[in-house]
Amino acid sequence: MITIDEIDRHILRELQHNSRITNQELADRVGLSPSPCLRRVRRLEESGVVSSYTAIVDQTALGLPITAFVRITLEQHRPEVVDAVEEHIRSIPQIVEAHLLAGDQDYLLKVVTESFATYEQLVRSQLRRIPSLASVQTTFAFAVTKPTTPLPIA
Structure with missing residues (x-):
């Protein structure tokens, strides 16, 4: 360090x-x-303090106006199950962020898509295939009130 x-x-x-x-x-x-x-x-x-450089792209301008925050809970937490879950999550391009949680749910996923219909199709074809899935809860965002911002470096 x-x-x-x-x-x-x-x-x-x-x-x-x-x-x-x-x-x-x-x-x-x-x-x-x-x-x-x-x-x-x-x-x-x-040293890895700066890990990469990127462009922030407007998702609506690309025809991806729907943002969903998805909380998933697993039935099992064996290491091989967790590895398979995380591999599956990483394979879905519409999942732009995934966070491992402490508490009642296991993961929080940020999903972007072009419509509610395509989100429903994503749930049916991709999310329900997550290994050991117990539940899926979705909240849709209406607007961004604080966009991606820099880290608060003192």
Whole structure:
């Protein structure tokens, strides 16, 4: 694990807001010359603190206006069952996030799809085939009130 100082935190805040920023502009914003700034960025990348760069795409613009949060409960929790469940979840492209939970449900899935009908088809053809599935509970989101945001780096 690497030590992250205030300059690293500043770099991380800037990269979360605009990962396409040039090294020169990033260096100017964090008060470094370009070479030390680039070294710090590379160290953050190599250590895994910065794991990847991505574009945030508007799902509605792509014809995927429906967001469902799906809570699933399993009948069994043997390691081989959990491995099979997680492999199955990862194989479904409409599941864009999956979280293992503590509590009454076992997983929280974020699903995006083009319509309620396609969501129903996904449940029938994919979700019901999850190994050891005991229950599926779905909540549909009407709107996004706080979109994906950067981590709160102090």
